[in-house]
Amino acid sequence: MKKLLSACLILFTVVCSAYAADEKEAAPAAEYAYYGFEPEIVTNYISNRKKLGFVKISVELMVKSPDDLVIVERHDPLLRAAIIEVLGNQAEEKVKSLTGREEIxxxxxxxxxxxxxxxxxxPLVVNLLFTSYLYD
Incomplete structure (x- = not known):
């Protein structure tokens, strides 16, 4: 009986320690949140042609927590204007190339x-994503 009780106690200890190790390894899940600019951003860019070039993009901002969304939303007009300014200063070649798009x-x-x-x-933004990117 003592041997059975000792074996059960050892088994219980091993299982509990393995369970505790799993809990320590599991990192708490990040609570990322996303903010999308509505409506999409449409602006002109520097074109080599006689016709004006334009770009239409959907932008999503990835933030660390839902609490940061309130701050980002409050500054939406300022952030939108900054993105439009960056896009408006780009050359046609940069707007139309994949590497240029990543630089932008x-x-x-x-x-x-x-x-x-x-x-x-x-700084609140973890990543900025172009979810739609159209140009002419």
Missing amino acids: RRECFDMVNNLLTKEAGK
Whole structure:
């Protein structure tokens, strides 16, 4: 009887320690939230042709927590204007190339975080995504 009780106790200890190790390894899930600019952003860019070039994009901002959405929403007009300014200063070749698109996205990301740092005291945006990107 003592051997059976000892075996059960050892088994229980091993199972409990394995369960505790799993809990320690599991990191708490991040509560990312997304803010989308509505309506889509439409603006002109620098074109080599006689016809004006335009770009129409959907932008989503990824923030660390739902609490940050309130701050981002409050500064929506400022952030939208900054993105329009960045897009309006781009050359046609950059707007139409994949590498140029990534450079523009990165420039928008940096501009948005710089503005949020000035206005809110810290950079809130983890990532800036172009979910739609059309140009002519």
